[in-house]
Amino acid sequence: MAHLNDYREFAGADVIDELALSAERLSGVSIQNINSTAVGGGVAEILMRMVPLLQELGVNALWDVIKGGEQFFEVTKKMHNALHGQPVQFSQDEIDLFLATNETNARELNLHGDIIFIHDPQPCALIQRKSELGNKWLWRCHIDFSRPDPFTWEFLKTYIEQYDASVFSAPSFARQLSIPQVLISPSIDPLSDKNKELPQEVIDSVLQRFKIDPERPMVTQISRFDYLKDPVGVVQVFRKIQKYIDCQLVLAGGGAVDDPEGAKVLAEVQEAVNNDPDIFLLLLPPASDIEINALQRASTVVLQKSLREGFGLTVAEALWKGKPVIAGAVGGIPLQIVHKYSGLLSHTVEGTAFALKQLLQNPSYANNLGKNGREHVRRNFLITRHLRDYLLLFHSLRHPKESMVYL
Numbered sequence: 001m002a003h004l005n006d007y008r009e010f011a012g013a014d015v016i017d018e019l020a021l022s023a024e025r026l027s028g029v030s031i032q033n034i035n036s037t038a039v040g041g042g043v044a045e046i047l048m049r050m051v052p053l054l055q056e057l058g059v060n061a062l063w064d065v066i067k068g069g070e071q072f073f074e075v076t077k078k079m080h081n082a083l084h085g086q087p088v089q090f091s092q093d094e095i096d097l098f099l100a101t102n103e104t105n106a107r108e109l110n111l112h113g114d115i116i117f118i119h120d121p122q123p124c125a126l127i128q129r130k131s132e133l134g135n136k137w138l139w140r141c142h143i144d145f146s147r148p149d150p151f152t153w154e155f156l157k158t159y160i161e162q163y164d165a166s167v168f169s170a171p172s173f174a175r176q177l178s179i180p181q182v183l184i185s186p187s188i189d190p191l192s193d194k195n196k197e198l199p200q201e202v203i204d205s206v207l208q209r210f211k212i213d214p215e216r217p218m219v220t221q222i223s224r225f226d227y228l229k230d231p232v233g234v235v236q237v238f239r240k241i242q243k244y245i246d247c248q249l250v251l252a253g254g255g256a257v258d259d260p261e262g263a264k265v266l267a268e269v270q271e272a273v274n275n276d277p278d279i280f281l282l283l284l285p286p287a288s289d290i291e292i293n294a295l296q297r298a299s300t301v302v303l304q305k306s307l308r309e310g311f312g313l314t315v316a317e318a319l320w321k322g323k324p325v326i327a328g329a330v331g332g333i334p335l336q337i338v339h340k341y342s343g344l345l346s347h348t349v350e351g352t353a354f355a356l357k358q359l360l361q362n363p364s365y366a367n368n369l370g371k372n373g374r375e376h377v378r379r380n381f382l383i384t385r386h387l388r389d390y391l392l393l394f395h396s397l398r399h400p401k402e403s404m405v406y407l
């Protein structure tokens with residue numbers, strides 16, 4: 001596993017030195033992260049790297065995962081969809097189950113961190129133990145909060161406003177809240193298996209394993225099978241293109257413990273694919289980081305046709321590999337893709353197909369977008385910037401009345 005010093009070549013030596021200085025004052029302070037899944041999805045992806053790097057900096061970072069049954073995750077997925085703007089109704093039983101599962105976890109988890117760092121809505125009602133424990137509580141929202149369902153938002157707000165501060169991924173997600181709101185974008189780790197450089201033989205062997213032709217252009221979307229990632233829309237885009245340009249489509253992804261909708265979405269995608277030999281529908285097991293890395297690196301163009309998106313780590317991952325990306329102009333994606341500079345933004349199947357045709361027919365334009373995209377990620381979305389933001393946030397939480405914290 002990579003060490004902090006290994007990041008100097010990407011982030012600059014001064015950034016690494018500043019991290020050490022900032023962390024020194026947090027030595028021994030415990031930061032207890034809590035989320036709802038250990039694998040699958042962007043939150044787990046980030047914590048997996050963030051926690052060991054904080055530990056290396058001397059911060060006592062911990063990570064716990066709440067437990068919940070199938071029905072609890074059905075309710076929280078419904079909540080997730082509602083916060084992404086889908087109108088849904090919750091029965092009293094569903095609300096009760098949500099609260100009861102949080103209560104059980106609040107009792108069973110040893111909530112001993114100096115700062116309890118809760119990720120996303122699933123565990124947000126753990127806050128009920130705050131007055132008894134007296135520690136500092138942070139709520140980190142990773143989802144697209146630009147148009148939440150009003151009922152769901154009002155319900156969650158009663159819990160969120162009990163936290164000491166909240167963290168959102170993009171300016172458009174900021175809400176009317178009585179607690180401080182901090183804007184911190186997520187990040188990728190350039191040295192993780194998902195993003196590190198790969199020898200060509202590894203890339204070739206992954207393509208061979210999936211029977212993908214290395215000689216033909218390859219268009220890829222990597223995502224959990226989720227309606228909001230619009231995999232069926234991606235197949236429709238491909239149908240419009242394959243008539244004119246010889247290419248292959250790879251749709252690859254797996255599930256997450258806290259996402260029970262995956263099987264249904266996958267079945268719909270399978271139907272849309274209709275055994276087309278030019279479409280590779282790959283169901284990936286957890287920990288397929290090298291495979292995902294290789295697929296991204298082998299791609300001619302990467303799509304992320306999301307209809308809603310918290311941040312969209314897959315976009316940063318592809319840009320970091322210098323790939324031209326076409327992605328939905330939603331959530332945190334426009335922070336990463338400056339239209340026609342570091343990628344192309346799209347809103348519809350037609351718009352995505354038009355952009356895809358343009359990139360497949362103009363490789364040098366596509367290359368330039370990819371090159372700019374990599375630099376944009378290097379400057380803004382690497383884990384070192386994220387670590388710096390978190391350390392500053394922890395300082396500000398420990399010194400709430402001070403306008404300046406001396407390191």
Ligand code: UDP
Pocket residue numbers: 040041042043045194222223224252253254255284287288289292310311312313314315317
């Ligand atoms: N991912 C993965 N396996 C999959 C699908 C996705 O490892 O089968 C990873 C993907 O590479 C990215 C993260 O999970 O690092 C997804 O984060 P993103 O922000 O794109 O979407 P989310 O799933 O959190 O909505």
